[in-house]
Amino acid sequence: MKDLIPFLRLSLPRLPWFLGGLLLAVLTVVAATGLLALSGWFITASALAGAGLIIALDVYRPAGGIRALAVGRTVARYAERIVNHEAVLRHLADLRSWLFRALSPLDPGTLARFRAADLLQRLVGDIDTLDGLFLRVITPTLTAVLTLLGGALFFGLLAPLTVLWVVAVLALAGLILPAIAVALGGRSGEARIQAAAQVRERTVEGVQGLAELRVFGALPRQRAALAAAERDRAEAEIRLVRWGALGDTAAMLAGLGAVWLALWLGVGWLSQDLVTAPIVVLLVLATLGLSEAVAMLPGAYQRLGQIRTAAARLLEVAHTRPSLPEPAHPQRPDGEGSLTLEGIRLRYGNDAPWILDGVDLNLQPGRSVLVTGASGAGKTSLTAVALRLVAPQAGEARVCGIPVQSMGYTDLYDTVGVLGQETVLFADTVAANLRLARPEADEEALREALFLAGLDDFIAALPQGLDTAVGEGGALVSGGQARRLALARLILKDAPVVILDEPFRGLDPATIERLRQRLTPWLSRRATLVIAHEPAMAPPCTAHYRLQEGRLQEMASS
Ligand SMILES: Nc1ncnc2c1ncn2[C@@H]1O[C@H](COP(=O)(O)OP(=O)(O)OP(=O)(O)O)[C@@H](O)[C@H]1O
Numbered sequence: 371m372k373d374l375i376p377f378l379r380l381s382l383p384r385l386p387w388f389l390g391g392l393l394l395a396v397l398t399v400v401a402a403t404g405l406l407a408l409s410g411w412f413i414t415a416s417a418l419a420g421a422g423l424i425i426a427l428d429v430y431r432p433a434g435g436i437r438a439l440a441v442g443r444t445v446a447r448y449a450e451r452i453v454n455h456e457a458v459l460r461h462l463a464d465l466r467s468w469l470f471r472a473l474s475p476l477d478p479g480t481l482a483r484f485r486a487a488d489l490l491q492r493l494v495g496d497i498d499t500l501d502g503l504f505l506r507v508i509t510p511t512l513t514a515v516l517t518l519l520g521g522a523l524f525f526g527l528l529a530p531l532t533v534l535w536v537v538a539v540l541a542l543a544g545l546i547l548p549a550i551a552v553a554l555g556g557r558s559g560e561a562r563i564q565a566a567a568q569v570r571e572r573t574v575e576g577v578q579g580l581a582e583l584r585v586f587g588a589l590p591r592q593r594a595a596l597a598a599a600e601r602d603r604a605e606a607e608i609r610l611v612r613w614g615a616l617g618d619t620a621a622m623l624a625g626l627g628a629v630w631l632a633l634w635l636g637v638g639w640l641s642q643d644l645v646t647a648p649i650v651v652l653l654v655l656a657t658l659g660l661s662e663a664v665a666m667l668p669g670a671y672q673r674l675g676q677i678r679t680a681a682a683r684l685l686e687v688a689h690t691r692p693s694l695p696e697p698a699h700p701q702r703p704d705g706e707g708s709l710t711l712e713g714i715r716l717r718y719g720n721d722a723p724w725i726l727d728g729v730d731l732n733l734q735p736g737r738s739v740l741v742t743g744a745s746g747a748g749k750t751s752l753t754a755v756a757l758r759l760v761a762p763q764a765g766e767a768r769v770c771g772i773p774v775q776s777m778g779y780t781d782l783y784d785t786v787g788v789l790g791q792e793t794v795l796f797a798d799t800v801a802a803n804l805r806l807a808r809p810e811a812d813e814e815a816l817r818e819a820l821f822l823a824g825l826d827d828f829i830a831a832l833p834q835g836l837d838t839a840v841g842e843g844g845a846l847v848s849g850g851q852a853r854r855l856a857l858a859r860l861i862l863k864d865a866p867v868v869i870l871d872e873p874f875r876g877l878d879p880a881t882i883e884r885l886r887q888r889l890t891p892w893l894s895r896r897a898t899l900v901i902a903h904e905p906a907m908a909p910p911c912t913a914h915y916r917l918q919e920g921r922l923q924e925m926a927s928s
Pocket residue numbers: 479718725743744745746747748749750751752
């Protein structure tokens with residue numbers, strides 16, 4: 371149950387909404403019960419008055435009460451639905467931004483522990499499951515407790531105290547049945563959540579890799595795996611529904627038991643002249659109304675298993691810490707941008723070979739260094755050290771003279787601009803994708819950046835120009851254009867230190883030559899590290915090193 375406590379704490383900002391919803395839920399049950407009881411009392415009293423057994427009967431007040439309760443019940447039910455759903459939807463939105471905030475500082479290595487589709491399931495499906503915590507568990511439980519207490523008070527005032535046995539039967543059913551429901555539904559609920567995650571993973575991967583699956587004839591296997599995951603989910607769901615139906619039946623039987631008890635007690639008191647016949651009918655029907663509050667509980671608690679599993683899955687993400695957390699007292703960079711690496715030694719695992727084995731590098735404003743090397747030589751790992759995405763076993767990376775581990779991520783990424791191997795374009799316009807780097811950039815700044823990235827002609831030829839949509843991941847532009855859009859975005863950022871990892875990958879020689887010329891003046895004002903397989907695939911640099919066996923060998927410098 372302790373997995374649910376953080377979510378109760380997170381719901382506190384929405385407490386007024388939840389309390390309002392609870393109040394309305396109680397009002398709904400009270401109005402429904404009151405309507406049933408008062409109608410029964412009124413019909414019985416009227417019948418007795420008709421038979422001459424009651425001499426004077428005020429018909430106006432009970433009739434008015436019945437009308438008020440009938441209208442009140444409908445209005446309260448409607449308002450309860452609106453308020454409770456508003457409360458839960460706001461709370462779920464809070465949870466999504468809470469989880470996203472927990473995810474955002476995670477470095478790629480830590481994030482890679484979760485599969486993308488699984489994260490999506492946690493952000494969407496698991497958070498949605500938590501709506502049951504308030505709508506189905508907490509609010510109905512408190513409603514049942516409050517209405518039973520109210521019922522006990524009301525019964526106690528009207529009839530001998532032995533009537534409390536009736537409430538006790540309902541309260542006992544409200545305790546025992548949910549406990550049984552939790553025990554029976556727990557495993558199925560957990561299985562349902564795991565199976566739903568499987569279904570989402572298979573579906574997302576299947577859609578993402580559709581072309582590959584089709585080309586390699588693997589679609590039938592993917593379909594079979596998806597069908598198996600769907601079967602598991604359906605089986606878990608059916609088990610849950612079965613237990614739910616059983617719980618509902620048990621709750622109904624307990625309610626009927628309480629009604630029979632009320633009738634039995636009432637008839638006994640009637641024969642002793644302790645109560646009148648209309649009051650007996652009122653007690654019996656009020657018991658029937660109160661049993662409704664208990665009837666909701668088994669079904670709700672039988673879903674608690676999946677709510678708990680979803681909560682645990684969310685906490686797993688929320689408790690994940692980046693392997694290189696933010697420093698407690700970050701140092702702010704000032705002065706000119708520079709990047710230095712000193713004695714860097716890096717390997718991925720204790721027994722793994724050294725990828726970087728004593729790397730020194732010094733980048734000052736106006737100095738650009740090209741690092742070439744074979745595939746797998748460790749070039750990208752070098753940039754990862756500079757960006758504090760991995761921690762080297764020895765040595766230190768400094769930006770503006772400050773060790774990168776002492777800098778906050780925001781300051782680090784404000785100072786060091788990166789064009790990584792993989793860049794992401796959002797399903798938005800060219801302008802919006804560029805303004806990600808500088809939201810306040812005017813059109814002239816956007817066009818200047820596009821010119822430096824060699825995209826001016828391309829954009830000028832588009833009917834919608836800067837407002838052209840690029841599609842998800844840049845699907846509506848070519849690979850080379852997408853890469854240059856990412857380059858233009860980096861240029862717009864105007865960071866004093868720049869890392870370009872294979873900036874000209876996928877470009878033709880003529881475009882490369884144009885970019886080399888345009889980028890040279892821009893790069894000359896900053897400290898630049900360029901990674902490429904060969905010098906022809908990089909802008910002109912002041913020094914050229916080759917990364918081999920974990921060390922940098924100087925090839926040329928000017
Ligand atoms: N997160 C990681 N965990 C384990 N090994 C890794 C990780 N990242 C890189 N490696 C390994 O480190 C070595 C260097 O990888 P890196 O990506 O730095 O090479 P690269 O020179 O950039 O290669 P390429 O030119 O092909 O991009 C490779 O053998 C790679 O498998």
